Amino acid sequence: MSSTIGLEPVLGRSDEMIVNMGPQHPATHGVLRVVIGLEGERITRAVPHIGYLHRNHEKIEESRTYFQVVPFTDRMDYVSGTQNELPVVLAVEDLAGIEVPERAKMIRTMFFELFRIASHLVWMGTAMLDLGAITPFLYTFWDREIILGIVERTAGARMLPNYYTFGGVRRDLHPHFFKDVAEFLDHLEKRMPDYEHLVLENPIVHARTVGVGVLSKERAVARGVSGPVLRASGVAYDVRKAFPYDAYPEVEFEIPTSDAGDTYARFWVRFQEIYQSVKILRQLLEKTPKTGPFKGRAPARLKISGERYRAVENSRGELGVYVVGDGGDKPYRIKHRGAAFSNLQVIPDLFIGAKFSDAIAILSSLDPVFGEIDR
């Protein structure tokens, strides 16, 4: 049994205390378990354990048709809803040669960015909860509810809408969609200064995060880290720019990066991403035709052969999928590349040497979601 702990007490070291953080711990954002060796408040060793939410996505999806696979992917990164569906949809479209109308691409991109804002709002609330502030959590969840209301009107479900499909999206936009989104963006722009005041400009947040958990550029790349964590280490790698998909080539936005690589930089990058998402959404509200096709022609029974890796930039980083089809209507193999899965590998790098309280802040800045990590 000892190997499940993963951290053996060192003989003759009586000054080290081994504590077991998780799977039920308020700061682990789910069911992560980290076995931590503490010397006073300083962390000497850290061994992460995952798999408490292993739901056999990859095996179950092998016995489902491609259309049935899409709703399963929703449950991976459950904070960012439709974003998970896109890699599978893109890969299958590539392999089956399905054309997507321009308007459908824009609708997809708008939902993608709405969910990025929603996910970053959840992150902001829970990160501040980890740092001890209760109130931002309730503010951000309120704003997230508005996004979910918009999504629900069009897609029919709040969190896990199963909205994208091969060749476009499942149904047309709700007639109020443009008005709703514009209203929400106005509302969010009024709220963002409050959030900046509560989070980024807060001197206690500064004291807790600046210079804490520094991830160097080289280490971040070698660890396969992606998303805001990578960009906070100074690498301007964003799948939206690097390997553009959907309507991203048609909109202008920047990739916010920071060279500091510390926890505060990761906070800052996520804030800037919200601003960039607002910018993208505003452009798409202008560009998207009010009416038109929302779905291309896709065969009712997809039969696919070949293999394809497609990735998108979801709220946590590069969310990829490796689809292998053997000519049947069910995938031969689907491998999901979770962004938070790779991001979470840096736990030992960042935890060791930090204070225990810092570890909480670092973990919140990595923003793990366990549906995607354990799959």
Added chain:
Amino acid sequence: MGLLGSDERPRDIILGTLDDLINLARSRSMWPLTFGIACCAIEMMATWDPKVDADRFGMFFRNTPRQADVMIVSGTVNKKLAKRLRRLYDQMAEPKWVISMGACANQGGPFRHGYSVVEGVDKIVPVDVYIPGCPPRPEALLQALLLLRDKISDRELRYKRPQEIATDYDVFAEPGEDGRIPVL
């Protein structure tokens, strides 16, 4: 727990009334355990957000199982987590209740055909209220909490806790050689 919590004792008037008062208090002050598992956990958090605000009914989260009254199983339970879930349930102080939130906790949900997913959390712990949905809306969780409230305080609805539940899963921690329960 003693006299007040026992259901087998004949009800005489004075103790019966006191019992009802205590049960009224229990039903009006249910503190759930902070134990989010999967997708439903986000909706569980959203139940405490300003829109739904379960705090209106006197419920707020406690992080430690010792001080919690309700365990909301919010998500898929797999075989690796099952032992820990049972351990948490055992750590909670009596009286305690369990709400099974969402399809996964009810019966495995879309993942019930997986190799490592437990087909329903009621195989591990006794469940008081089931909520359908994948994931259920926050309003559904609020309704379940209010149902549980009525179940606790209403004498007609009060149920007898099953003493043992049949389980296929090896989730009960056995004391090790030194008499202490090993770290899972």
Added chain:
Amino acid sequence: MDLRIKRERLFDEDVYTVHPDDYRALCEQLKKDGFDYPRAISSLDMGYGLRVVLQLTRMSDLAKVEVRTDVSYDVAAVDSVTDLWPGVEWHEREAYDLMGISFRGHPDLRRLLLEEEWDLHPLQKRYDTGGYLIPDWRPADWPDPAPWQEPAPSQEDAAPEGGEGE
């Protein structure tokens, strides 16, 4: 260097199919070529053996490359590349856990998602029971080696350490 490699182009990435003995050498070569970003390690059950698929990106010009290598069921092991790209540590552990491929030289090759007590590698096709995968999982027999399958590496340098154990 004399590597047994087949190279092809698939969509926007280069695909190298390599003999398992040369997998490590090719990876070192790619590392020298500047492929610094590990995306993922996937694993497949091909029906005649297991396949490791390593996917890499070069950050400087965003070139993508995919390295495939097939191993036989009996000697399901390749060299670990954790020292070249630390980011594949968990991906290799996951491939070991779910597919049963051992990685020689991995610093900490334990099960990642399942518990240590498990004795099956569920993503192998022989565990498939038609989509309804209920607890009692009896593995089917391995399929016979396909005629086109390459000869397995010699037994001395490829002992299945903690692998399938058969």
Added chain:
Amino acid sequence: MSLIPIPEDRRFKIKLIGYDPGRSRPWLERFVYSLYVVAFWLFVIATYAGVPALFDWLGWDGGWGYVVMRALQVVMLFLLSAVIALMLILALRKYLGKVQERYGPMHYGPAGGIQTVFDALKLLGKEDFVPAAADWLTFRLAPAVTFVSSFAIFAVVPFASGWTLADSNVGLIYLIAVSTLSAYGVLLGGASSGNKWALIGALRAGAQMVSYEVPLALVFLSVAVWSGSMSLGKIVDAQLGVWNVIPLFIPFVLYVISSLAELKHIPFDFPEAESELIAGYNVEYSGMSFAFFFLAEFVELFLLPALIVVFFFGGWHGPLFGLEPGTLAAGALQSLYFSVKTAVWVWIFLWIRATLPRYRDDQLMEFAWKAMIPLALLGLVLAAYMRLIWR
């Protein structure tokens, strides 16, 4: 703020319950709180004026009668502290609700007014057990130590002129001793639980106490030097002309910070640190043992602001409108002044709690040793100088 309206064409209309100030029935809340405040005020009057008057009337105010009278007053204060805790827990939850754009408890009792009574009753009926790994005696003793040490501060707090249990001439020394004791409860409770999180919480409590006690003692010293007495009654009397907050501004700021630390209150709630240590020192406590920790926390949440008022904001001083000091009416009015000033400070503490995140524990220690102690010494020197010059 308006939530986006739900469309008309939806088949099932969803009832939105979003925050709307008009729905929160502020008049009812004010009425309920005024009931609590009146109960609190009546308890204070009954304790400090009623009980002595009763014994006076009985003619049993000497010898054993005095002892019994004091004991009765202590019992009354215990009930008062229960009222305070119920009131403040409700106030905290309602105030957090207000800040966070939601209602807080509102359904049980008028405007949620008896929510905390239900909580207390529930905790009374909750299983309260000692873990196998815990040290039985210490584990059981720790909540009592914590509660008693918080409760003991009542002894020296003057609610009005002459309305104090023991206006000792070493009141400040007594305060230092008693407030140090409250950290012992946390230390014992955490260390005896047999739980690593509780142990870390206990160690943090110890480290924190060592850090803030020194500046706290220096602040007490400056107050004593400036007021010329260690008796809390005399300190209040000395502020008849100008409140201490003006001459003793530096000690005042340091005292507020130290109070936050002593209260284990955000931003210094390291021993409890919900998101880090799960529940810190009380992680293994359930039922009434936990309730006593809770009770102690909220009694302190009243008493430490009360001490701020005593030391720096003129205690019970206020216009008396010609009432004779020492009479019942004057005492009642003075205790009202005192309570209102305290309420303002309690509100500031709740405000801090609703707004700020948590510091790291070593940051408090660094701040205490590197900034607070030099500043406290500076404040002490200034107080002594000013005393020499002006008095």
